[in-house]
Each structure stands twice: as structure tokens, then as C-alpha cells.
Amino acid sequence: xxxxxxxxxxxxxxxxxxxRSHDGRFVTGVLTTGIYCRPSCAxxxxxxxxxxxxxxGVEARAAGLRPCKRCLPDDVSRDEAAVLTAISxxxxxxxxxxxxxxxxxxxxxxxxxxxxxxxxxxxxxxAYSRALREERAKDALGQADRVSDxxxxxxxxxxxxxxxxxxxxxxxxxxxxxxxxxxxxxxWSVIETSLGxxxxxxxxxxxxxxxxxxxxxxLRARFPKAELRDGGEDFRAxxxxxxxxxxxxxxxxxxxxxxxxxxxxxxxxQALRAIPPGETRSYGQQAAMLGNPKASRAVGSANGANNIAxxxxxxxxxxxxxxxxxxxxxxxxxxELLKREKxx
Numbered sequence: 050x051x052x053x054x055x056x057x058x059x060x061x062x063x064x065x066x067x068x069r070s071h072d073g074r075f076v077t078g079v080l081t082t083g084i085y086c087r088p089s090c091a092x093x094x095x096x097x098x099x100x101x102x103x104x105x106g107v108e109a110r111a112a113g114l115r116p117c118k119r120c121l122p123d124d125v126s127r128d129e130a131a132v133l134t135a136i137s138x139x140x141x142x143x144x145x146x147x148x149x150x151x152x153x154x155x156x157x158x159x160x161x162x163x164x165x166x167x168x169x170x171x172x173x174x175x176a177y178s179r180a181l182r183e184e185r186a187k188d189a190l191g192q193a194d195r196v197s198d199x200x201x202x203x204x205x206x207x208x209x210x211x212x213x214x215x216x217x218x219x220x221x222x223x224x225x226x227x228x229x230x231x232x233x234x235x236x237w238s239v240i241e242t243s244l245g246x247x248x249x250x251x252x253x254x255x256x257x258x259x260x261x262x263x264x265x266x267x268l269r270a271r272f273p274k275a276e277l278r279d280g281g282e283d284f285r286a287x288x289x290x291x292x293x294x295x296x297x298x299x300x301x302x303x304x305x306x307x308x309x310x311x312x313x314x315x316x317x318x319q320a321l322r323a324i325p326p327g328e329t330r331s332y333g334q335q336a337a338m339l340g341n342p343k344a345s346r347a348v349g350s351a352n353g354a355n356n357i358a359x360x361x362x363x364x365x366x367x368x369x370x371x372x373x374x375x376x377x378x379x380x381x382x383x384x385e386l387l388k389r390e391k392x393x
Contacts, residue, residue: 255305
């Protein structure tokens with residue numbers, strides 16, 4: 050199959066899945082109706098023989114087509130600009146801008162802007178604002194002499210507000226960030242799966258490592274100061290739940306996690322979990338979700354530092370050209386995970 054045919058096949062597959070992550074990469078021209086659409090357009094799919102792909106709306110209009118009034122394909126860049134404007138406003142504000150205030154900045158209605166923002170970032174504007182404040186607190190915790198000072202500096206009215214906000218946030222507490230999580234006991238096991246041997250490890254809080262074709266030596270390298278113990282009966286149910294999520298990677302969102310990383314890494318991993326099963330994002334798109342479209346390289350590094358495969362789904366991030374890109378455990382496993390998600 051030549052390059053053009055292969056690319057068109059990938060584009061058609063994205064259209065059939067109505068994959069929003071491809072919006073802005075190309076438009077779909079329907080020659081029989083004279084209309085071009087986003088890949089995610091909700092309209093009835095045309096016959097493949099009547100479709101031609103264009104790199105942009107400009108190219109489609111030059112071929113005599115007009116934009117779809119339902120999906121508004123030319124608004125993709127406007128949506129991206131609106132989201133970046135709102136993110137800048139959230140970052141610059143000492144408080145928390147309301148949805149109405151952010152919508153006014155972008156000339157969208159509040160309800161429409163809410164949908165646009167969540168589609169781009171995986172979070173509502175209010176949730177994004179909370180996540181940003183949590184990130185500031187985590188950064189400050191690594192620098193302040195006292196935990197309480199860092200919490201107030203990050204904008205929380207009281208420590209109780211911070212602890213309430215951080216409850217169940219991927220297993221992290223203020224003291225974990227302050228002391229680096231020393232003194233943990235990690236229970237682990239190697240389990241046979243259809244993707245090969247899987248190393249899974251967990252603390253009393255949640256899963257802290259999931260990898261393929263690795264063993265105890267690799268786990269010790271990741272957690273040199275932790276006490277390692279056999280998984281045992283106490284962790285059997287959790288490990289069975291993890292195994293089920295690997296065999297069916299559209300599940301497992303409720304499995305508790307215990308992860309360690311910088312504030313930026315935490316945000317990257319949360320963005321990965323916001324990508325719906327069966328969809329993919331490029332590194333640039335993930336960076337845009339975090340409010341910094343130019344941070345693709347930093348995002349790639351953060352994804353590479355992820356210790357929990359599948360449950361923090363870095364396999365859903367692909368190359369900008371639509372290719373698989375790299376994966377710590379091999380592209381065969383990455384390809385199979387994506388294939389399983391798309392089949393559900």
C-alpha cells in the first residue's frame with residue numbers, strides 16, 4: 050500500500066469513528082453534496098467512493114466545496130484560540146474566573162464554551178482551575194519550609210480545603226510530596242497476560258507500577274527505597290482487577306493509583322486519563338490540553354516517566370503524522386491495546 054493510500058485509509062477510519070482528535074488535521078470533502086466536514090461530524094457517513102480528503106478548509110474551498118453548517122469545520126482554529134485564551138486568563142487570575150466570564154472573553158455562549166473547553170482539555174473550566182491550583186500547591190510543597198505555608202501560598206483558604214481537594218487524587222498527599230514518599234511497602238507480582246508477562250505492584254493506596262516483560266530487579270530500580278513484598282492474598286482482588294483492565298483496556302478507570310512525579314508530570318498523566326478509550330492524541334494535542342502547545346517535547350518526557358502502563362494510557366498518544374510513535378514496551382503491545390479499545 051503506498052503512502053497516500055495508507056494515509057487516506059487512516060483518515061477514513063478516523064471519520065468512521067468520528068474521532069475528535071483528528072479535527073483540524075484534515076477535512077472530509079463529499080463530492081456529491083459539495084460539502085466538507087470535520088472528521089468528527091455527526092452527520093450520516095457518506096459512501097467512501099464519494100469522499101476526498103483535504104488538508105484544510107482553504108484547500109477544500111479551492112476545489113469548490115463549502116463548509117458543513119452542522120459541524121462548522123472552519124471553527125476548529127477558533128475553538129483552539131478560545132481555549133488558549135481562557136487558559137491564559139485562568140493562569141493569570143488570583144481567583145477562579147466564572148464560566149460566564151471566560152465565555153465573554155471568547156465571544157461564545159457559556160454552554161457552548163463549556164463543551165469546547167472540555168473537548169479540548171478533558172476538563173471543565175472549573176475543574177481545570179482546580180487542577181492548576183493543586184499544581185501550584187504541589188510545586189510549593191517542594192520548596193516551602195512548612196506544608197501549611199505552601200498550601201496558603203497556592204491560594205487555599207485553609208489546609209482543610211487543600212486536603213479535601215486532594216482526597217483520592219491519584220494517591221498523593223501533602224506529606225508524600227514533601228518527603229518523596231519514603232518508607233512505602235510495595236506488594237508485587239508477575240502475571241501472565243495475552244500481551245506477555247505483566248509486572249503489577251501496589252501500595253496500600255493503589256497501583257504504583259504496571260509494566261510488561263519486567264521483574265523484581267526492574268521494580269527495585271524504580272523504587273530503591275521501598276520494601277518489596279509478595280502480592281499475597283490481600284492484593285489478589287486488586288491484581289485481578291488490573292489484569293482485567295489490561296485484557297479489556299476500555300475498563301479500569303476506577304482502579305486506585307499511587308503515583309509519584311512532579312506537578313507537570315501529574316498534569317500530563319491526568320491529561321492522558323482524560324483521553325477517551327478508542328481515541329488518540331498527538332504529543333502536540335496533549336500539550337495543548339495542558340495550555341502550552343509548544344511543550345510537546347516536555348510532554349513526551351513526562352509520558353516516558355509514567356510507571357503505570359494502560360491505567361495511565363500513554364499508549365493513546367501517537368505521532369503527529371498519525372503513526373504509532375514509540376512505546377516503552379514495544380509498538381506491538383501499543384498497537385494491540387489501541388486495536389482492542391477501538392473494537393469496543
